[in-house]
Amino acid sequence: MLTINLGLLLAVIVIFRLRRRTHARSRTDEKFTVVIVLALGVVIAPTPLGEGILDFLGQLVSGISDSSR
Numbered sequence: 001m002l003t004i005n006l007g008l009l010l011a012v013i014v015i016f017r018l019r020r021r022t023h024a025r026s027r028t029d030e031k032f033t034v035v036i037v038l039a040l041g042v043v044i045a046p047t048p049l050g051e052g053i054l055d056f057l058g059q060l061v062s063g064i065s066d067s068s069r
Helices: 006-019 027-044 048-067
Strands: none
Touching (some): 006 027, 027 048
16 A cells, blocks of 8 residues: 655645746735645644754754844
């Protein structure tokens, strides 16, 4: 039986949708892309990869805010 990782499937869909030219997209199409990206974020967030991304972004923001002082 073939199983598909939902996170991987959503990532592939996002990549293909973002490769299209910007002026060829309607507002509905852009809203649908945003919904897919949010769903991908919800799927990735509780995984070790998502936690690593969150940790990295937290350190990046902390470093930027420290350098601006």
